Amino acid sequence: MSSRTSTAPFSRAVVSAMRKLYPEALADSSWDNTGLLLEAPFDPIRRQMNSVLLTVDLTKAVVDEAIERNDSIVVAYHPIIFKGLKSLTLANSQQQSLLRLAAEGITVYSPHTAIDAAPGGLGDWLADIITGTPATAPRQESSEAFPPSQPSEDDPFVEPQRPIYLLQHHPSQAGLQDADLKLASTAHTRTAIRPLNLPPHPNAGMGRIVRFETPQPLASLIERVGRGLGNPKGFPIAIPQGAQIADISISSVGICAGSGGSLFAGLDVDLLFTGELSHHEALAAIEKGQCVITLFHSNSERGFLHSVLRQQLLEAVKEEWEVLRKQERMRGVGEEMLEALEDEYVGVEVSERDRDPYGIVVSKFAE
Template identity: 55%
Template sequence: MSASATVTSSPFTRAVVNSMRKLYPESLADKSFDNTGLLLEAPFNPTRRQKNSVLLAIDLTKAVADEAIARKASAVVAYHPIIFRGLKTLTFNDPQQQSLLRLASEGISVYSPHTAVDATPGGMGDWLCDVVTGTTTPSTPSVAFQESSSSKLYSAPTYPQPGPVSPSSTTIPHARSTIHPSPAPVPTGLEDAGMGRLVTFNDPQPLTTVIDNIAKGVGYPGGIPIAIPQSASVDDIKIRTVGVCPGSGSSVLMKGVKQIPDLLFTGEMSHHETLFAIENGSVVVALAHSNTERGYLRAVMKDKLEEALKGEWEELRKREGEGAEASLKEIYEDGACEVHVSEKDRDPYGIMVRQK
């Protein structure tokens, strides 16, 4: 069988997958429930070339699939796995399966890293630490999505989208630790891997200062859902420890810990878990699941993947390009390498603000 007839994903897609696996080792993912890795390997057709481009998103929705197809991307890196459980069928009757089938037909593969990004040092957990400590803030407030509303009482829903970030000169002095270290063995150099992070400020900080840092770091949402003890006032609360976990964080921040942190910063928690936390004297900030995740794509992952991918693609071109068939030469001669963050990706929940 000739190389051009071999069923495989595109060379550039393989470079994307190799780069993601080096940046966020799949062995660090929580395999007790998660489904990480290459979830859709689209067949490569050299006669219909995709661009050497990858699209980053939190969720693979129809809108994101449309965007990837319009961009002629080679791959989508979707943080959340669109396939969590085994599929008995793959048909157009399911709207999410429609997206997978459409992407496959266009030659676009899908890779999902999920909890490998959470656990890896320098991953999403550490970015949330940067947010609460004021280490990085967006350069400008940005609300990516806002539609018109005919309501006389409430604004149209808004969906926060963090803008470009820049280092801050006012980082609050603090220490960091991993709440649930990854079980051995872990890859060399990633000894601090694990789920959840605990920030311990050198000196207790006003809750309002931490809230302002959160707002800046996640793109100035239209509202901050917060739960505080009923006997307390926001202006009087001081915070020494902050537990952070992207997405749904109660099992990471509250179970198997010696003491619940002063502030639990996550995407979502159940009603009863939140009540338990505030009755314990803690504060909960839950922004909606993916609003604690999306900013990482633009703040960290885009540049990390771009740098790793350039090296990986150059190496693959040299290794495979020399002996490639004439029909594939043009593909290996193309040194372009692009990483984009989705403009359509957003959390399902927006905020409609009451008009004065």
């Protein structure tokens, strides 16, 4: 007689909590692949911790992290599986990651565009940032780009300093103080760029359009983005040729996490705020008089895990775990499963190794 195979009860509680927070019906099923992507069998002999690891991308480094932490489930915002698989082999790096996780008993769930479209989800979080105001005075940096006593390049008796290029990745959101930005404190209205006709979820839809009651200086919006995203070393911006940032005011903003090109097509707003936009899309925008702020793809998404999803999921999983434990006890389970149900601990953490593949190389001069 074969024994019944199931996933870890804690992982089931996490999947249930995610589906209630961000229903899969909100996702764009025409191309996206959200939901339970890997359901790892439960092995009571080497039971995982009752912990969740949040990440944007499920890379080898994050897989190593989840295995080292002994997590029960990884909630990966981006699906690691987009197309149908004809085989699962170790030759493919992504399939290798899935096989390693399955062997360790670690499940994988992906919410992706369900989070994008949900009211209060990723789109609204970015809208909150663009409509916020700084709550504390910014730290004053030196106005000098280089040391004051640079030798002349024409001086044959002084060896010129050579530049050193330092790779700077987008900062982790873990240390970001909520007090740095008063979210959504500027008067405005907001709507979805592509609304979803789902009565149970009013105001759901892909992307957001923010319209300010009073035009905002572009310089102020840049500061809000910097503060809301953890003060990165820099991010790309495009403005019409001949214009100056200090002279530009913004009345409306189109917002899309990740890649906004297709969603922004034909959108009549002053500023496009997204993770990435192609060269030709950005060029077309500034030719129309629009401005563009991009953050690199996943840098427009990762802060949501720290700022919103971690605590939100922790509270939801605690409730689901209590319900599931009672239900499983009532229907009767074996001693090995009962031991797993006795564990009250619930943990949700954000990956420390997840990061966008792109960083910014910053030029400094050697002393």
